Amino acid sequence: MKPPYEITTKILELYGQITEALGVCKSLLLVKPEARLRRQNRIKTIYSSLAIEGNSLNIEHVSALIDNKRVAGPKKDILEIQNAIAAYDHLNQFKPHSIKDFLKTHDILMAGLVENPGRWRKTQVGIFKGKELAHIAPGFRMVPGLMQDLFEYIKNDKDIDIIKSCVFHYEMEFIHPFEDGNGRMGRFWQTMLLMNVNPIFEYIPIEETIRNHQREYYKVLSIADKSGSSTLFIEFILKAINSALRNTIEESKIPRIGYRERTEHALSLLDDWFDRKEYMKTNKGISTATASRDLKQLLQDGVIEAEGNRRMTRYRKK
Template structure:
């Protein structure tokens, strides 16, 4: 596997019937999310899912802080706990808040994210490791990572695959996650980087992925997660890991869509419409077309709120009024 990557070949995996079925079902779920205006879920739900994501990803790595403590840190309240654990949470908050500035196809962005995530935790934050490492499970060495001299070409090949291969992004995000874990480019923080970067790759594909409880489900099935990594190592290809991660993604969509009676607030509708319309001018009629369940009066109140709070500019008057997001 390593030599195939080193010489620029595609990472090995097989597209199974199970993978195709999961991809098709996830694509259907994305359609349901769009129809339910959940591309950007309500603000409070987004906040809760972000906190759960940080808690789960760090708990997998041994962090001891509770969801309540992480919530307090997010809200800038004082927390008593191990300094290292608190710093890990603060760093994770910084990285997740910085997602819009990261390019999923850029190795430089990847290293920048690691630098933010591991800032103050290791001396080599943001830098490839300079020594060999083995992954120990119990009393046995479960995986010997590639030598440090191979890391840059391996990661360049992996990003080249991510940018240029024709396979579906759902599949490529899983392959990247697995191969990055296998390469183990950093001395520490590889697990959380693998999960973070898959989220970033998928977020670029559809905004809802930023807010799905993917890492929470991985934490709940942590043994299966490591088992899928190990079995893929043993088989010499990432097929089993792709199947596992697509199952997790599918399940996370079901969790989101199972939320009953989700009612969007005006700010949620405004932000969602901004992500759709971007910098184009639009009318109240355009806004209503996207939110058929609200009345013209509600649409007018939304747009008045957006204008008064400096979110949009407007030109014209009455029926000829046009709006544009700033």
């Protein structure tokens, strides 16, 4: 059965903008961005998707764990990141229309975090926002059939595939097929479906845009639940896809410069105390991980001094 939604003028306009952006990607030969941008965007994707779920570690921790470095932090949060890294490393090995691969992905993402990873839930669940019951999911006995119907829809329905990926994202959240990990699974599998449209989506951090508009994300989910239609959610996610695509296009145009050029340029502009964010503004397009490495090296070389701790750290030329 086809899930309830309408193809609105806004949806068609956003789809047209996304198609245009994909054309720009093709003209820039961005079918597979350079290694720097691929790595940077993968870090953004993993960090953002888990931050939405309340993971306390920052983007530098994600970068370090990708490099197999040790980090300090809650074991659960570290394991969530390690599992997500493993899952995203398998992106090209999964089939977007395979329920078996869908369950296998949940197994990888949630290994060591829940009792039965990779299996449909066996209990009734309600979703709370604070003390308020926001959503009562369908009964657990309905889950296998509902998920089978949803996979049949994305495989066989004639609607636009990019729109169907948004519908899948919403309907999976509504069904809530797992005891935990539904949010990250919905976002992960939408990436899988989008990659089936264009391989560039493997490297587009849509999750970052969602995290930056997290309150609206939950709001449109709630409105969709109450209205019985995913139309507003589709519009929201299409807007996020379009924004993430265009951000990636802009970042790809930024010329890559080395450590020496970056730091000399930055320090020529920063006369007083500055923080990492202000350093990044002097070299538009560098990642937070690159900025952190630059500042650490400058400290070790005795070029700058620092005061404060962690996010409150400020720097100054000696």
